[in-house]
Amino acid sequence: MDSAAVENDLVETLFTEKQIQDRLGELAQEIERDYDGKDLVIVGVLRGAVMVMADLARALDRHVEMDWMAVSSYGSGTKSSGVVRILKDLDGDITGRHVLIVDEIIDTGLTLSWLTSNLGSRGPASVEICTLLRKPEALQMPVEAKYVGWDIPNEFVVGYGLDYRERYRNLRDIATLAPHVYS
Ligand SMILES: O=P(O)(O)OC[C@H]1O[C@H](OP(=O)(O)OP(=O)(O)O)[C@H](O)[C@@H]1O
């Protein structure tokens, strides 16, 4: 990646790699406490949640099963399409199990509101959400996230799994994207 070119596309770093790892460590401790003695499966929402799943799972000092779903709601732009489709379903059965959905961002809330009710209909012991970022001003659907890294302003962000047209996902920090990139 041409790092000078990437820097020109970014406005401001919101969270550094270190801040992200520290916050995930705190969330992992809360999760360990809350699920002490319970069977837990964490479900990552592909593709953006790959980084947060990998780092959160390794911050957890306990056994945890990792499963994945892929859903589509954004197409290739910066606006939700309003329709959620399953592109890849879970591999495992979650009946009677404690499920923690892990994602990197709640924006309109459409994806996780839909996913929570979809997984909730499969007879799990519980379904909760862990998200690294949340945009309270953008929320259009009711979504209760039990674990939230940070609330952020209603701006399009990239890095640490978050892409714009499949770029910037591999940035280590999270930053706001310059409007000239997508306007
Ligand atoms: O609250 P919402 O408005 O529904 O937005 C949140 C969703 O958007 C992102 O995924 P995206 O659709 O960009 O797919 P990706 O993870 O493959 O990049 C993110 O991972 C969430 O799942």
Ligand SMILES: Nc1nc2[nH]cnc2c(=O)[nH]1
């Ligand atoms: N990259 C990126 N993807 C998103 N999906 C929903 N909100 C966002 C956002 O702010 N940035």
